[in-house]
Amino acid sequence: MATLDTAPATPSSALRDVLSQVDPKRRRKDRVMQVLVYGAFVLAMIPLVSLVWSVISKGIGRFDLYFLTHSMRNVYGGMDAGGVYHALLGTILITLLTAVISVPIGIVTAVYLVEYGKGSLARAVTFFVDVMTGIPSIVAGLFAFSLFYLVVGPQSKSGLVGAVALSVLMIPVVIRSTEEMLRLVPNELREASYALGVSKWLTIIRVVLRTAVAGITTGVMIAVSRVIGETAPLLITVGATDSINDDVFHGNMMTLPVYVYRQYAAGLVPCAPGDDACIPTINYDRAWSAALVLILVVMLLNLVARGVSRWFAPKTRA
Amino acid sequence: MASPATAMTPPVTPDPPPRRRRSRTTDRGLDRAFRYLAVGSGMLILATLASVAIFLVLEALPALTHDDLASEIAWIPEGGNLGDVVGPLIFGTILAAIVSLGLAVPVAVGIALFISHYAPRRMASALGYVVDLLAAIPSVVFGLWGVLVLAPKVQPVWQFLVDYFGWIPLFAGDEHGNASNPPRVLMTTALVLAVMILPIITAVSREVFLQTPRLHEEAALALGATRWELIRMAVLPFGRSGVTSAAMLGLGRALGETMAVLMILSPGFLYSFKLLVASQQQTIAANIAAKFNDADDIGRSALIATGLALFVITLLVNLGARAIVARRKDFSGAN
Numbered sequence: 294m295a296t297l298d299t300a301p302a303t304p305s306s307a308l309r310d311v312l313s314q315v316d317p318k319r320r321r322k323d324r325v326m327q328v329l330v331y332g333a334f335v336l337a338m339i340p341l342v343s344l345v346w347s348v349i350s351k352g353i354g355r356f357d358l359y360f361l362t363h364s365m366r367n368v369y370g371g372m373d374a375g376g377v378y379h380a381l382l383g384t385i386l387i388t389l390l391t392a393v394i395s396v397p398i399g400i401v402t403a404v405y406l407v408e409y410g411k412g413s414l415a416r417a418v419t420f421f422v423d424v425m426t427g428i429p430s431i432v433a434g435l436f437a438f439s440l441f442y443l444v445v446g447p448q449s450k451s452g453l454v455g456a457v458a459l460s461v462l463m464i465p466v467v468i469r470s471t472e473e474m475l476r477l478v479p480n481e482l483r484e485a486s487y488a489l490g491v492s493k494w495l496t497i498i499r500v501v502l503r504t505a506v507a508g509i510t511t512g513v514m515i516a517v518s519r520v521i522g523e524t525a526p527l528l529i530t531v532g533a534t535d536s537i538n539d540d541v542f543h544g545n546m547m548t549l550p551v552y553v554y555r556q557y558a559a560g561l562v563p564c565a566p567g568d569d570a571c572i573p574t575i576n577y578d579r580a581w582s583a584a585l586v587l588i589l590v591v592m593l594l595n596l597v598a599r600g601v602s603r604w605f606a607p608k609t610r611a
Numbered sequence: 612m613a614s615p616a617t618a619m620t621p622p623v624t625p626d627p628p629p630r631r632r633r634s635r636t637t638d639r640g641l642d643r644a645f646r647y648l649a650v651g652s653g654m655l656i657l658a659t660l661a662s663v664a665i666f667l668v669l670e671a672l673p674a675l676t677h678d679d680l681a682s683e684i685a686w687i688p689e690g691g692n693l694g695d696v697v698g699p700l701i702f703g704t705i706l707a708a709i710v711s712l713g714l715a716v717p718v719a720v721g722i723a724l725f726i727s728h729y730a731p732r733r734m735a736s737a738l739g740y741v742v743d744l745l746a747a748i749p750s751v752v753f754g755l756w757g758v759l760v761l762a763p764k765v766q767p768v769w770q771f772l773v774d775y776f777g778w779i780p781l782f783a784g785d786e787h788g789n790a791s792n793p794p795r796v797l798m799t800t801a802l803v804l805a806v807m808i809l810p811i812i813t814a815v816s817r818e819v820f821l822q823t824p825r826l827h828e829e830a831a832l833a834l835g836a837t838r839w840e841l842i843r844m845a846v847l848p849f850g851r852s853g854v855t856s857a858a859m860l861g862l863g864r865a866l867g868e869t870m871a872v873l874m875i876l877s878p879g880f881l882y883s884f885k886l887l888v889a890s891q892q893q894t895i896a897a898n899i900a901a902k903f904n905d906a907d908d909i910g911r912s913a914l915i916a917t918g919l920a921l922f923v924i925t926l927l928v929n930l931g932a933r934a935i936v937a938r939r940k941d942f943s944g945a946n
Contacts, residue, residue: 323837330729333721334738337813340806341745344756398652405649418653421660427860427929428663428922429867431896435918436663439670461659468656494645522749525869525896529903550751550870557755557874577759584752591747 352585365535371562371571379537380552390456399467407475425465433461434526452541455531459520470512474505507605514598524550549587556580674912699880703892708865711804723816746810754874757803791889795877798886808861819853859932872897895921
């Protein structure tokens with residue numbers, strides 16, 4: 294501004310206008326694109342809001358202690374009864390078993406890739422972990438079914454088969470997130486440990502994994518929340534049942550996502566006119582409430598995962 | 612044992628033993644066991660993937676080698692063979708995935724730009740989290756919402772498309788010139804699939820857009836570019852391959868998605884481009900989920916054969932996406 298006074302020639306106001314204003318056509322285009330970009334964001338919020346609202350408003354009606362503590366045994370027609378206990382139990386047991394299978398394999402493989410991996414084997418493992426990430430969930434289900442069908446024989450449906458299918462989906466997610474966390478551990482920590490004469494495996498367990506434990510836990514919980522909602526592989530490997538089955542090694546089990554699907558597929562109940570005890574939409578109501586339970590479980594896991602990373606993070610930075 | 616040796620040859624012995632001991636300490640006992648464990652679990656991954664392929668092929672073989680499947684399996688047309696069903700299924704799978712991709716990519720790129728270049732920094736990470744929430748919602752819930760909430764709402768829109776754009780083959784109506792009602796059609800399915808693959812495309816695109824070199828952006832601004840021109844000239848060219856690979860990852864997801872399709876789409880086995888008419892197409896994954904539990908041995912085998920086809924298709928798509936990412940790494944200065 295001040296230089297204007299000393300400048301030999303002040304630019305004319307017309308020139309200043311040209312320099313300080315954008316050509317109207319370009320400005321219009323800029324505005325239009327801005328509206329489009331904002332619009333895209335709003336557009337994406339519509340399904341999210343609509344979905345969350347539908348699940349809450351339609352699911353809250355049957356969502357109570359009775360619903361959480363009763364199974365579907367001896368529930369038929371439009372009876373105002375039935376709950377989700379057997380499905381919740383099945384989901385928890387199968388997911389736990391999945392985690393027991395995939396977490397150790399995932400973490401040790403990530404350790405291999407970060408701490409030991411060199412040469413063609415490591416490259417092959419990295420590549421095939423990528424490939425595994427892209428396996429469609431139904432194909433994982435078909436694999437687990439084929440494996441147990443050929444090894445165990447017919448009548449092979451059980452929670453374990455479902456857990457194997459889910460593990461195929463979960464292992465690559467655990468490997469990816471753990472690998473990222475291990476790469477964040479500063480090399481100085483490893484070198485300090487070696488300098489003190491600590492052997493490599495102890496360094497990995499006591500220094501590297503200890504430093505990264507918060508991040509690894511978060512990654513594992515997010516991986517769990519991903520597989521907990523898987524439906525298709527469980528539909529073909531675990532089947533469905535109306536009764537409580539707490540034995541993951543024998544027999545069909547119910548799980549929450551399959552429960553939602555089965556209740557939806559059961560459809561409207563044809564009620565006799567004047568039958569007040571019969572609720573035509575009972576199956577849809579139960580499906581929405583089970584969807585609410587499922588979403589709550591997933592959100593809870595996500596929140597815990599975020600909490601874990603927040604509470605433990607400062608320690609690793611120190 | 613050491614003392615006689617030192618007594619006999621004092622200058623040589625102090626040196627070799629420590630060196631030998633050191634070479635032993637680096638890899639012995641638990642250390643070696645742990646290394647074997649790590650390598651072993653790496654190999655387990657390879658073995659798992661190999662066994663996925665092997666067991667699928669083993670189970671699919673009876674159907675692939677059977678010469679008269681039509682007589683054994685109800686859903687294979689009279690006198691036909693497996694190919695007569697797999698063809699339309701592959702067609703339906705790819706059509707659904709591509710339509711959903713067409714709906715999702717523009718919106719996803721818009722959201723990614725909004726988060727990376729339009730929204731205030733503080734708001735941006737919160738918004739990113741909200742979009743990630745979409746990814747955490749189980750697919751069966753999307754299916755339930757799609758068929759019970761979304762479908763009744765979009766039916767008038769589909770009818771409008773048939774009425775005014777019916778001359779486009781994709782939007783052609785049924786024999787009465789109507790869109791199907793209830794709209795359990797491919798378009799509704801693709802819309803739900805688009806919402807489901809939105810988060811992954813957004814997340815990858817956002818990461819790439821945020822990596823745009825600061826100098827490129829400032830150079831564009833210094834030349835007097837508007838915000839859109841900045842994006843056109845600096846951000847999009849830089850992010851193009853990233854968006855492409857994000858779209859292909861989304862395509863891989865859409866190809867393998869089962870529940871939403873199973874719950875929404877009314878199945879048919881035709882090579883039909885009619886997106887707004889029911890009972891025209893079906894996808895491989897939904898077809899397996901619908902028929903698997905009631906199938907006998909040979910029927911299951913045929914379904915697993917179709918699953919094998921799906922596996923190969925998604926494999927190719929994902930490999931394509933990785934190849935694009937890898938090529939980008941080579942010339943990008945960002946990493």
